[in-house]
Amino acid sequence: MKAVVATELNDFSVINVDLDAPKAGEVLVKMKATGVCHSDLSIINGTIPSPFPVVLGHEGAGIVDAVGEGITHVSPGDHVILSFIPQCGECFHCIHDEPYLCTAGKPDGCLLDGTTRVHNSDEDVYVMSYLGNMAEYAVVPGICVTPIDKDIDWKAAALVGCGVTTGVGAAIKTAKVTPGSTVAVFGCGGVGVSVIQGARIAGAKQIIAVDLSAEKMENARRFGATHTVTPGGDAVREVMELTGKRGVDFAFEVIGHHSTIEMCIKCARRGGSAVLVGVGRTTERFSVNSLILPLTSKNIIGCMYGSVNFKVDFPMYLDFYRQGLLDLDGMVTNTYTLDEAPQAFADMESGRNTRGVILHG
Ligand code: APR
Numbered sequence: 001m002k003a004v005v006a007t008e009l010n011d012f013s014v015i016n017v018d019l020d021a022p023k024a025g026e027v028l029v030k031m032k033a034t035g036v037c038h039s040d041l042s043i044i045n046g047t048i049p050s051p052f053p054v055v056l057g058h059e060g061a062g063i064v065d066a067v068g069e070g071i072t073h074v075s076p077g078d079h080v081i082l083s084f085i086p087q088c089g090e091c092f093h094c095i096h097d098e099p100y101l102c103t104a105g106k107p108d109g110c111l112l113d114g115t116t117r118v119h120n121s122d123e124d125v126y127v128m129s130y131l132g133n134m135a136e137y138a139v140v141p142g143i144c145v146t147p148i149d150k151d152i153d154w155k156a157a158a159l160v161g162c163g164v165t166t167g168v169g170a171a172i173k174t175a176k177v178t179p180g181s182t183v184a185v186f187g188c189g190g191v192g193v194s195v196i197q198g199a200r201i202a203g204a205k206q207i208i209a210v211d212l213s214a215e216k217m218e219n220a221r222r223f224g225a226t227h228t229v230t231p232g233g234d235a236v237r238e239v240m241e242l243t244g245k246r247g248v249d250f251a252f253e254v255i256g257h258h259s260t261i262e263m264c265i266k267c268a269r270r271g272g273s274a275v276l277v278g279v280g281r282t283t284e285r286f287s288v289n290s291l292i293l294p295l296t297s298k299n300i301i302g303c304m305y306g307s308v309n310f311k312v313d314f315p316m317y318l319d320f321y322r323q324g325l326l327d328l329d330g331m332v333t334n335t336y337t338l339d340e341a342p343q344a345f346a347d348m349e350s351g352r353n354t355r356g357v358i359l360h361g
């Protein structure tokens with residue numbers, strides 16, 4: 001089958017690989033749509049550490065083709081969304097209502113048993129986040145899939161697999177944005193506009209979009225941003241001015257850069273929250289004046305996968321979509337074939353896309 005494989009650091013291409021049948025507890029999924037997320041690029045460029053070669057892709061939806069021994073919650077023909085974190089239901093975090101921190105697997109490029117089903121001749125090929133679904137098919141852990149209604153558009157379903165769940169969840173689940181509150185969002189790509197949509201759904205009265213790009217900030221208005229700042233200007237000063245010098249109740253960083261993290265923390269009001277969503281390099285460090293947190297009672301909150309419980313939340317976000325609360329169609333700027341994946345990455349890097357989606361046919 002064809003797959004988009006990062007062969008070594010800073011190099012990737014669409015190549016043919018072999019895929020084994022699913023083992024016990026695993027599911028073979030024929031992919032229908034795969035979103036192209038900044039985290040895929042972060043694997044290629046080494047921001048997120050990974051072994052190579054590795055099949056990219058961690059945001060997707062498809063049809064169950066075959067199931068391994070012991071799988072009962074899905075069967076061939078079911079439509080499913082993939083979760084890039086397993087949910088075993090048994091580990092410490094799963095039983096303490098933190099399934100997004102499930103420890104069933106290790107992020108080492110393998111499935112749960114420490115091996116991979118993908119090979120290129122004699123060489124093992126790893127998979128990104130237990131999935132590696134930027135490919136025609138993916139064999140994934142059964143505890144990474146959940147069924148969805150068959151009438152849902154594939155592109156919308158794919159986005160729920162990562163960006164939408166991360167962003168909307170950051171607002172409504174991690175931060176618990178309250179009605180009438182004020183919000184600032186640093187970084188208005190696919191995940192950032194999802195935070196904006198989550199804040200709008202939660203009833204925030206003011207949502208300030210911050211991005212390097214004027215187009216991205218204007219685009220953010222269609223998803224619920226009420227204000228934008230001057231591109232290249234002093235974003236912290238402008239956010240303070242827009243909030244009567246107080247700062248926002250909830251500030252989100254959706255880039256993963258120390259400078260924007262520091263700005264995000266400054267923009268949170270006394271007693272407010274700075275929510276860190278963006279994934280930076282392992283070498284990235286931000287600094288905070290040690291007086292600030294005790295004197296202001298600010299909270300700095302980490303956000304993993306929008307605090308998702310995917311069996312509950314994936315269908316909930318699809319319901320929001322059906323009800324017209326969540327605009328997923330508008331987030332899909334361009335679609336591509338699997339062979340066009342290099343173009344999809346180029347368009348993400350040049351800032352052309354809110355989200356690019358690969359359609360597998
Ligand atoms: N200041 C302001 N905006 C910035 C800056 C900066 N210094 N650097 C980048 N941006 C903006 C870009 O202009 C773009 O609009 O951040 C946005 C990032 O968007 P995408 O590339 O679409 O990334 P996305 O998929 O939304 O992911 C964002 O979340 O899940 C993580 O790993 C992911 O860290 C990444 C982040």
Ligand code: ZN
Pocket residue numbers: 037038039040058059162163
């Ligand atoms: Zn992602």
